Amino acid sequence: MDSDNHKQQVEKQAEDIQIEVDKIFEMARLNNWSLEQFAIKVLAGATDYDLGYFAIAAQLVQKVTKLDGLSSIEILKFLIFKVQQQDTLKIKQAQEMFFRD
Known part of the structure; x- marks a missing residue:
């Protein structure tokens, strides 16, 4: 039962992050x-x-x-x-780095 609860928490966090990311892309649009901005x-x-931007x-x-x-997260933390x-x-x-494809 604990693993189900943990899985639900992880899924909820992923959904929350995706909502924040979607808001950022919508704001950009x-x-x-x-690209520079x-x-x-x-x-x-x-x-x-900021969770969305960090993601x-x-x-x-x-x-x-x-x-x-x-x-990648460790590199990002170093850059920050x-x-x-x-x-x-x-x-x-x-x-x-952010300009590269």
């Missing part, structure tokens, strides 16, 4: 954000650990690096740490 908003939101950023890092999810330290080189590298 409604405001016609350029989107990258900056995602980086800023991830730096604030988007983690997916972008995972897509670019082709690493597993946990490794550097952004918080105002390491301009790392900020630029992070923004460029």
Whole structure:
């Protein structure tokens, strides 16, 4: 029974994250954000650990690096740490990563 409860909690969290991500994409669409504006908003939101933005950023890092999810999250946390330290080189590298396909 505990595993069913845990599974339901994980599914609920995933649904909540998806709702936040959908809101962000809708906001981007409604405001016609350029790719650069989107990258900056995602980086800023991830730096604030806003769940939706963090999820988007983690997916972008995972897509670019082709690493597993946990490794991508660790890279993102490192980049956020550097952004918080105002390491301009790392900020630029992070923004460029978000521009890649």
